[in-house]
Amino acid sequence: MPGLGIIGVDIGTSLTKAVVFDESGMSIAQASTPSEVHHLPGGLVEQDLEQVLGTVATVVREVVAGLDTPVTALALTGQGDGLWLRDAAGAQVRPAISWLDGRANALLAKWQADGVTREVFSRTGSGMFPGCTAAIMSFLDAHESESLDRAVVAGYCVDAVVQRLTGEITVDVSDASLPFLDPATRHYSEQAIDACGLSHRRSLFAEPAEPKAVFRLNADGAALLGLPAGLPVTAGPFDLPASAIGAGVRAPGDGILTAGTTLACQVLTDSPVFDPEGEPAGMFLSTPTAGEFLRAMPAMVGTASIDWVCRLLGIEVAEIGGLLAAAPPGAGGVRALPFLSNSGERAPFVDASARAQFAGLSLESGRAEVVRALCESIAYAARHCFEAAGLSGRLYACGGGVRSPEWTQIFADVLGRPIVIPGDPGVGARGAVIVAAESLGVPVDVELWAANSRTVEYRPGDAEFYQQGYADYQASLSAARGLWRL
Structure with missing residues (x-):
């Protein structure tokens, strides 16, 4: 089938991918290249905007070189949270601070004790954590105010790239949801900003773009990517909602598990109403479609944990499946x-x-038992997240973790439900392309795009066994929370 001509680019934390899809939603060209993530002493995690832009240029040029049809648009998605400070020209005023960063750990603990997190959650439905924009900005305001003084915009990864490619200062409504957007109005809650002590920095927040906003590649962006100036560019949603769209999440109650660096658990809802007295955690994300939202629980316990156990045990990621099979x-x-x-x-x-x-x-106990215990615990964390998010319908899954049949089976058994795995792994880029096509008026059969999938059924006997395992996990978690200290 011919391609749509839209290049989907997913700017992940550690990997940037570009994908071109045909009219049935299957990839016909793709490229990827790693991004540099700098882990510094004291829990600091940063990225360089210029290096990230270089990865975008690399993958776009590579896929274009393999196409025999013209490029009609560029659709961007990528990592959320963190803080990407830029000047009026889009140059970084300091290295970007990743969502993985921990410099605001103590500040976040203070906000929890002082009721700040509760106040923000009650107005936006989004919790805060050390790597969220609010916590990082407040930390810099106290300890590195000159960076905020030099900045014109405080934003996120995707809009940082958009600014450099198009010259536009903007932000997608999904990124803007974190943590200051009132989902009912799709505008910032000034009370939430004030609760974090950031009202005097209010001018740094770009106003959310209108739905189906389309930008244009400027001369600098065109030169960087090797594409014609004026090419349409869409910006967002960021990778969590983009993956939900790309995987086929359509009905309220349906959910998606992303087993990536983040273990992201999301459930679609058609109501902006949330319990303001609930646990102040997770995210309430506005989507490109008015009246649709995602209750997201993105845990910090994803595939980075697998990388850690591989380093600890001196094994390769490819060995994980065999070790999981070797332990009951x-x-x-x-x-x-x-x-x-x-x-x-x-x-x-x-x-x-x-x-x-x-x-x-x-x-x-050997390697197999340690690896399986870790993978089971991550599956228990997913169940905990989905219970909080309100999963009631069909469940989809994507990400590097579900490339392991053995680990995917553990997820299905622990969750006690079938899991639908899209046939093409680039669901984030696919979601961005679907949004771009809708914004440009290009017909896309979303049901056809979602049809190419397989289903992993859960095993009733193992699911029953894991009921007790999950109860034990919850008991261990409750006991441990009383002992943790910064």
């Missing part, structure tokens, strides 16, 4: 809590001091 459900009595991030946890609860643990180890 329950991992021979070994149990884990998976909270390995330096910035703790952000969903379905927020605690900057959250840390991992293993229990039930003995001299008979």
Whole structure:
């Protein structure tokens, strides 16, 4: 089939991907290249905007070189949260601060004690964690105010790239949701901004773009990418809602599990109403469609935990599947809590001091038991997130973690429901392209695009076994939360 001519670019934390799809939603050209993530002492995690822009140029030029049809548009998505400070020309005034960053750990703990997180949550439905824009900005305001003084815009990854490619200062409504957007009005809550002590920095927040906004590649962007000036560019939604759209989430109650660097659990809802007295965690995301929202619980316990256990045990990621198969459900009595991030946890609860643990180890425990215990604990965390998000319908899944059949089966068994896996892994880029096509008036059969998938059924016997395992996980988590300290 011929391609749509729209290049979807997903600017992830560690990898940038470009994909071109045919009219049935299958990729016909793709390219990827790594981004540099700088882990610095004290839990600091930063990225360089110029290097990230270079990755975008690399993948776009590579896919264009392999196409025999003209490019009609560029559709961008990418990582959310963090803080990408720029000047009027789009140049960074300091390195971007990643959503993985932990410099605001103590500040977040203070906000929790002082009721700031509760106040913001009650107005926006979004919790805060150390790597969110509000916490990082407040930290810089106190400790590095000159960076904020030099900045013209405080934004996110996708809009930072858009500014450099088009000259426009903008932000997608999904990114703007975090954490200051009132989902009912799709405008910022001034009270939430004031609660974080950032009213004097209000001018740094770009107003959310209108739905179906289309920008144009300027001369500098065209030169960088090797594409014609004036090419249409769409910006967002960011990677979590883009993946939901790309995977096929359509009906309220349906959800998606993204087993990537973040273990993102999202559920679609048609109501902007949330419980202001609930746990102040997760995100309430506005989507490109008016009247549709995503209740997102993006836990910090994704595939980065697998990378850690591989380094610890001296194994390759490719060995994970065999080790999971070598240990039975329950991992021979070994149990884990998976909270390995330096910035703790952000969903379905927020605690900057959250840390991992293993229990039930003995001299008979080996690599297989340790790996399986960790993977089971991440699946338990997913169940915890989906219970908080209100999953009631069909469940989709994507991300590097579901490339492992063994781990995907554990997710299905722990969640006790079938999991639909899209046939093409580039669901974030696919979602961005669907949004771009709708914005440009290009017909797309979204049901056809979602049809190419497979379903992993859960095993009733193992699902019953994991009921007790999940109860044990919850008990261990409750006990551990009373012992964590920064």
